[in-house]
Amino acid sequence: MxxxxxxxxxxxxxxxxxxxxxxxxDKSISHRVVMLGALASGDSHATGFLQSEDTRATIAAFRAMGVVIDADGPGEVRIQGVGMHGLRAATRPLDLGNSGTSARLLCGLLAGQDFASDLTGDRSLTRRPMLRVVEPLRTMGARIDTSDAGTLPLHIDGSPLHGIDYRLPVASAQLKSCLLLAGLYADGETVIHEHTTTRDHTERMLAACGWPLRRNDSGSLHIRAGGELQPFDLEVxxxxxxxxxxxxxxxxxxxxxxxxxxxxxxxxxxxxxxxxxxxxxxxxxxxxxxxxxxxxxxxxxxxxxxxxxxxxxxxxxxxxxxxxxxxxxxxxxxxxxxxxxxxxxxxxxxxxxxxxxxxxxxxxxxxxxxxxxxxxxxxxxxxxxxxxxxxxxxxxxxxxxxxxxxxxxxxxxxxxxxxxxxxxxxxxxxxxxxxxxxx
The missing domain is CATH 3.65.10.10 (Enolpyruvate transferase domain)
Known part of the structure; x- marks a missing residue:
């Protein structure tokens, strides 16, 4: 790769x-274009898309789960969304290359599916810490196995999730986004408190796709399952x-x-x-x-x-x-x-x-x-x-x-x-x- x-x-x-x-x-937005476009109820289109090794890893992962994605044009991607429950189990481990964003966000998104997934990556990615996302997901009911060092490769047994009230221990947009994506599938309300503002691309894109997401005056985020993501046409x-x-x-x-x-x-x-x-x-x-x-x-x-x-x-x-x-x-x-x-x-x-x-x-x-x-x-x-x-x-x-x-x-x-x-x-x-x- x-x-x-x-x-x-x-x-x-x-x-x-x-x-x-x-x-x-923007790499962060481009990852989210693929992830939310795949879960949308209809076809989405984006120009200005970053076609890099990291985003190609995200595209490959969703193609392996049955999503049709055309990313052949320069800076352009078209995604045939399969809806919130349309992903299918991949027949092989999802190799995310060097992309920490892909690995951490997919943990949240895949934890609540009705199938099992395996995540791996290159030598650098398999040294990066994953327990920061795995541990709160486990409190939501996720069944995730890591290496002995708490890193990739991961095995995720899709399972029913429940909402949690969670305060981020570190300023991490990847952790926040992971839990928001898990919250799309969790019974009840997921509430996330961050003491320091981190990048909010996931919140903005969820709102643009019509998902009800609430931020209160203290900055806490509230999300519930049961919605539908609307397709989009945008420039990154x-x-x-x-x-x-x-x-x-x-x-x-x-x-x-x-x-x-x-x-x-x-x-x-x-x-x-x-x-x-x-x-x-x-x-x-x-x-x-x-x-x-x-x-x-x-x-x-x-x-x-x-x-x-x-x-x-x-x-x-x-x-x-x-x-x-x-x-x-x-x-x-x-x-x-x-x-x-x-x-x-x-x-x-x-x-x-x-x-x-x-x-x-x-x-x-x-x-x-x-x-x-x-x-x-x-x-x-x-x-x-x-x-x-x-x-x-x-x-x-x-x-x-x-x-x-x-x-x-x-x-x-x-x-x-x-x-x-x-x-x-x-x-x-x-x-x-x-x-x-x-x-």
Whole structure:
């Protein structure tokens, strides 16, 4: 499913980013398009869809469960929904590749079916923790077996579920969404309390599909079974997590001037803009509008000198996927940047706190690793050889670091960039980054 692990980036030093770009569609929304479209009562259609390895894993899983999905056009997907109870048992384990979103959300969706399912994934995914979703599902009546380490592979015996009143122990949109999807099949009401706001794409798409979902004044979510999902026709916004690399790259490199088109600026996702502006970035949010019930805008970013900041912990969950890029920006900012409250970074595709710290050290930047974050002392970047540990966001972040490095930056193990940003190298080269693939 993935490109060879030996894929490496060679990025020449210097240059600037100039031009306009629409980055690929939002990965989180694209996953949900497939999942809710499959359960809808009728045919759904989406343009701007992210066709990446992660979303292809979700598509393959639903095809294996009997859903007809046409995803052959560029950025386009058509789904023949089978209704809430139309999925069928797959004849083989569902291989979700590197996609943690697919694995965790499917746990909730499959727990209440009337058939058994097996979930597996690649080496990276089978190391990621699953008990955070499995344990609350078990309190709903789910029968799920994990590995001894609490990871994939999983065996899910579909069973009747009942609603629970649950307070999220961590700020996790994947956990919240998993329980909301289980709540679609649970007897009684499922109530979810989150102490910190996390991305709300599942709630927005459920509402767009006509499912009654209530959020009270305290922020608690209430959902019941017994509804019907209406089919949809929508355009997926461009992914702010993919845009973040260009926001950072253009902020770093003198002479840069980039317009990023139709980027999703959902307030539960857009803290990367706020943090970079706190650091002094010149980012203009223009042409605000809505796509598929999601706020979008064009982002115009130009070079500006950056200053180190103490990142407010309230913004951390809203920028969790963008920190590899933000911390690269911190590496050349004047002064010190401090990130705390980000322990979730340790259980992503890599331990992103340690992986970023190791990469910055290779390029000559002094850091202090914290259990839940990182302190970065801004300085001058050398060239060097980075191990991305197969983490797509690490690879793309350090590619942008080369814009202000004294020498070339070599990045190993870049195949998984295709999980979120197919065409990254061509897009970056088109804006002026001196990057090439080495096999």
């Amino acid at each position: 993935s490109a060879p692990k030996s894929l490496r980036y060679h990025v020449g030093p210097g240059g600037a980013l100039v031009g306009r770009l629409r980055v690929p569609g 916004p461009a992914d702010i997590s993919s845009a973040a690399f260009y926001l950072v790259g253009a902020s770093l490199a003198p002479g840069s001037d980039v317009l990023l088109e139709s980027v999703g600026i959902n307030p539960t996702r857009a803290a990367v803009i706020d943090i970079l502006k706190m650091m002094g970035a010149d980012i203009v949010v223009d042409n605000r509008r809505e796509l598929a019930g999601e706020p979008v805008a064009d982002l115009h970013v130009r070079y500006a000198p950056l200053q180190g900041v103490s990142i407010p912990e309230a913004l951390v969950p809203i920028a969790i996927d963008e920190f590899p890029a933000i911390l690269v920006a911190a590496a050349i900012a004047e002064g010190t940047t401090e990130l705390r409250g980000a322990a979730e970074l340790r259980v992503k595709e890599s331990d992103r706190i340690q992986t970023v710290a190791d990469g910055l050290a290779t390029l000559g930047i002094d850091t202090q690793v914290l259990e839940d974050g990182l302190i970065v002392h801004g300085g001058r970047l050398n060239g060097g050889h980075i191990n991305s540990h197969g983490d797509h966001r690490i690879a793309m972040a350090f590619a942008m670091a080369a814009l202000v490095a004294a020498g070339p930056v070599e990045i190993d193990d870049c195949a998984n960039v295709a999980t979120s940003f197919p065409g990254f190298v061509d897009a970056a080269r088109g804006l002026g980054l001196d990057i090439r693939e080495v096999h």
